[in-house]
Amino acid sequence: xxxxxxxxxxxxxxxxxxxxxxxxxxxxxxxxxxxxxxxxxxxxxxxxxxxxxxxxxxxxxxxxxxxxxxxxxxxxxxxxxxxxxxxxxxxxxxxxxxxxxxxxxxxxxxxxxxxxxxxxxxxxxxxxxxxxxxxxxxxxxxxxxxxxxxxxxxxxxxxxxxxxxxxxxxxxxxxxxxxxxxxxxxxxxxxxxxxxxxxxxxxxxxxxxxxxxxxxxxxxxxxxxxxxxxxxxxxxxxxxxxxxxxxxxxxxxxxxxxxxx
Numbered sequence: 001x002x003x004x005x006x007x008x009x010x011x012x013x014x015x016x017x018x019x020x021x022x023x024x025x026x027x028x029x030x031x032x033x034x035x036x037x038x039x040x041x042x043x044x045x046x047x048x049x050x051x052x053x054x055x056x057x058x059x060x061x062x063x064x065x066x067x068x069x070x071x072x073x074x075x076x077x078x079x080x081x082x083x084x085x086x087x088x089x090x091x092x093x094x095x096x097x098x099x100x101x102x103x104x105x106x107x108x109x110x111x112x113x114x115x116x117x118x119x120x121x122x123x124x125x126x127x128x129x130x131x132x133x134x135x136x137x138x139x140x141x142x143x144x145x146x147x148x149x150x151x152x153x154x155x156x157x158x159x160x161x162x163x164x165x166x167x168x169x170x171x172x173x174x175x176x177x178x179x180x181x182x183x184x185x186x187x188x189x190x191x192x193x194x195x196x197x198x199x200x201x202x203x204x205x206x207x208x209x210x211x212x213x214x215x216x217x218x219x220x221x222x223x224x225x226x227x228x229x230x231x232x233x234x235x236x237x238x239x240x241x242x243x244x245x246x247x248x249x250x251x252x253x254x255x256x257x258x259x260x261x
Contacts, residue, residue, distance in 0.1 A: 003044035004097050011036025024098035033088050039072040041065075041097050046123075047179075049100035054116045055087045056094040059148050061116045062104060064178045067123025072116060075138070082138040082147075082161040111181050112258040117143040125178025128256075132168045140164030142173055145256050152254035153221060155193045162191045163253040165241070172239035175256065180232040183260025185225060188238075191252035192221035198248040204240035207233050219244065223257075 005020035006027040016037070019027035041052060046068050053060045054072055074088050114126045119141070121127065126146060134140035144161040151159040165171035186205065191197050199220075205213045207230055217224045236258070243251050 002048070002099050003042075004050075004099075005040075005042040006095055006097055007040040007042075008033075009038050009040060010034060025096065027093075027095045029093040029095065030091065031093075032091050033074045033093070035074075035076045037074045039074065039095060041070045041072070043068055043097075045099075049105045051096075051098050051100050051104065052116060053094070053096045057084055057086045059115050060096075061114050062100055062109075063114055063116070064125045065123060066125070066178055070122050070124045072118065072122075079138045081157045082141065082144055084158055106261060108259065108261055110257045111177060111183060111260055112146050112175055112256055113148050115147050117146055119143070123178075125176060127176045127178070128163075128173060129176075130163060130165075130171065130173045132166050132171050134164030134166040134252075137164070140166075140252070145173060145253050146175065148255075150189055150223075150255050152189050152192050155191055155196065155250075155252065160193075160254075164250075165252065167249045169241075170239075171241055172237055173253065173256075174235060174237045175258070176235045177233065180234055181258075181260055182231045183233070183258050184227065184229040185257075185259040186228050186236075187226070187255075187257040187259070188217070188224045188253065189255035189257075190217060190220075190224065191254045192219075194219070195248060196250060198243050198246045198251040200241050200251050201244050202240070202242040203238055206237040206239065208235045209233060214240070223255075 001022040004025040006025050007018040008016040017029040128142040128146045130142040139161045145163045149159045154160040
């Protein structure tokens with residue numbers, strides 16, 4: 001049995017709500033989130049898979065935890081606009097954590113998705129980070145590329161959040177899995193808010209085994225799918241992003257998916 005615990009703390013570290021149980025914890029917080037509040041998820045077993053729901057209007061996250069404690073900061077103000085405006089609002093909140101079932105862990109799925117990803121290394125994977133995010137704004141953060149939201153026909157507030165590169169030619173995004181994974185397909189949803197946006201005609205994937213793959217893309221609102229098979233990969237990097245010959249200086253990535261086991 002794995003001991004699980006969910007807590008809500010305020011900005012001063014005072015406990016506002018808590019629930020704990022074996023293998024599955026269910027917390028109903030009767031109250032309003034305030035700036036500085038955090039959700040804390042704890043487990044007695046690390047190096048394992050869990051299914052966590054941080055808010056009742058967001059998807060569950062199937063995550064791999066390497067830390068016994070994951071601290072999730074409730075977003076407010078500018079940090080909030082990359083989320084569904086209904087998230088974290090109201091006076092009753094349903095938050096859950098459970099040990100993932102074996103069939104969930106071993107299923108062929110998108111290994112990159114993590115709706116609860118956030119800045120910093122919190123021992124919760126998958127995790128995305130980048131060497132640049134446009135103006136440091138939440139709607140252009142690297143985490144947006146793995147949050148499960150695919151709308152790419154515009155840019156800015158939810159559901160059009162994306163990874164923005166601030167017009168930097170050396171921009172690169174890294175996706176960490178936290179453990180070795182095998183996959184056979186990578187999908188990129190490039191942002192397609194034309195004519196505001198440019199697009200990439202070439203990009204390079206670098207993998208943790210030292211190999212690389214260069215791919216070609218075109219101007220499209222549809223996803224770009226690449227049959228790339230790798231085994232035992234712990235991270236990948238997207239870089240060498242070559243823009244099209246177009247007046248717009250704003251290419252961006254809405255989403256990345258990596259399919260495997």
